[in-house]
Amino acid sequence: MGVNDYLTSPIEVMEIRHDGYMRVNLPIVFSCYNERGQRLHGSPRSIHTSRFPFSGPLNKFVGVGCDITARLQLSDPIVSTRCTSNCKQHKLVKNGSCNNVGCCESIITPGLTHARIVIEPNENYTRVRNYSKCGYGFIVEKNGYNFSSSDLEFSTMKKSFPAILEWSVGNTTCEEAQKDIKTYMCKDNTVCFNSENINSPGYRCECAQGYSGNPYSLNGCQDVNECEDPKLNDCMQGLCKNIIGSFDCVCPKGQQGNGKRDGKCIPDAKSENGSAIRGISEGVAGAALTMIFVYLEINRRRKIKGKKDFFKQNGxxxxxxxxxxxxxxxxxxxxxxxxxxxxxxxxxxxxxxxxxxxxxxxxxxxxxxxxxxxxxxxxxxxxxxxxxxxxxxxxxxxxxxxxxxxxxxxxxxxxxxxxxxxYISNNNLRHHIDMNRKLTFEKRIKIAIETAEALEYMHSTMRIIHRDVKPSNILLNSDFTVKVSDFGISTFVPNGDTHLSTFVKGTIGYLDPEYFRTGKLTEKSDVYSFGVVLIELITGTEIHSMEISLTVYNGAAAYLTSLLKQNALDRVLDDELKEDKYAEVAKCVVKIAISCLDLEGKKRPTMNEVKQELEKLKSFI
CATH class of the missing domain: 3.30.200.20 (Phosphorylase Kinase; domain 1)
Structure with missing residues (x-):
């Protein structure tokens, strides 16, 4: 295996977990320089992980060295990432700390399957003290690397680190996979989950509640005996009865009622034990009942306290x-x-x-x-x-x-x-696009207008930015009425402010490139995401599946503009929209989408302007 291709060779798999993650071993990338910053050894390397993307939340990108910049270059430079490290203040080099002195860190773009690691000297590169003239870059799981000043020496630096990839089964949704029982991988007592990664379609399996084991193996998910662990059941001590997939809280023989911690078991008058209990002296019975009530009261208070703790914990x-x-x-x-x-x-x-x-x-x-x-x-x-x-x-x-x-x-x-x-009865727009549901042009325009109305209301009336506009967050009722959902990362914009400077959050592919690059969030970021949704709505496919390069942010608008000039929109339009009577309306919708995808936010229309343009088209369908 040659030096220049070791990252494109088979990757060592260290662990495959049932929860959809695998741990792999990746070599570092290095470059060494002379006193003038000219490369002597090492070179950029490419990473290819096939259909298994790196986990964004579970990994980080690390650069180690003095006066170097480590870059993780994607096919789209806008969403590439980098970090810079120097050693001029060498007294600040501190073991265990990646503070841009000797070591630097950056986030990993979610869905990454192909990238290039480049190490290059800074413009004012100088050799510092006795540290190595080499720089290193690597992807590593979040807790998989702890910086040491000794790592600035080439001889002591580890040559590989563990990283986390996401995996899924097949290339269809759960619903499609379940149609063929011979190839469906989820076995008995399991639940199926659709992959949420656009670069890794498919599904994965988990054991259903009350079971544990390997969901991909025949009889792999076995019943969990909740009675063996007090944390898994809410029964009074000694009153738990395990059943397949669950458990029951039963009262002792001769008693009836509720065997849970907050319940009560009382003597069964019809049983023989009940007759025996009645024969016990009133003093002993009273003492026994007092103990029971004290026990129940203690458990009741514990449960109340537990609920109060959860209430505080959950905000x-x-x-x-x-x-x-x-x-x-x-x-x-x-x-x-x-x-x-x-x-x-x-x-x-x-x-x-x-x-x-x-x-x-x-x-x-x-x-x-x-x-x-x-x-x-x-x-x-x-x-x-x-x-x-x-x-x-x-x-x-x-x-x-x-x-x-x-x-x-x-x-x-x-x-x-x-x-x-x-309750919204008709799933979401992502489902209808993926399952190739036959949506009329009227329904598509209705969905687009109502989504625009919701966003326009949020922007102008409430000053709220959604931040995650995408088809899976556009729910549909039985009459295809839109219900925009999922506001977990949405935010208010204070009156008088034109933007927010904040950590970048959202879904790659729908994320505003200007926001990604600058960290400045505006209402126009939602406009960009809406433009991507509009393209998927009229093409009937994910934007990543279109006949364009992976540089989605710039490529989609340029590609559609090219098709307009060639009068060749039929190449990407959904089959339901290719009739001649829809030709002009389709062009207008594409032009609206292109305007939303402008790389400069200030050049994009407002959601109110988008809504008005779409409403004009209703009468032509």
Missing amino acids: GIMLQKILFTCNDPVNKPNIFTEEELIKATNNFNDANLIGQGGYGTVYKGHLGKNTLVAIKKAKVIDQSQINQFVNELIILSQIDHPNIVMLVGCCLETHVPLLVYE
């Missing part, structure tokens, strides 16, 4: 302060108890499962006889998710618009928080 105190003290919300959310939502979903039964994502699972629920709701349950909880959870509650409580999903309420007393929304 309840912060939510109360913001919603019920500072503001007068338009839609004050209902606070549901855990018992109410367990009953509504039949204990979160898989039969009520209607959607899954990277952060949570959505269940259909029945509140009363006629009220359908969608209940989002977080998979795990950390501080960032708490912040997103509270953020979505606050924003939706301020919004009242027919094209924005309505928040019904929440539950904060559980281990992970629960959000309750109105």
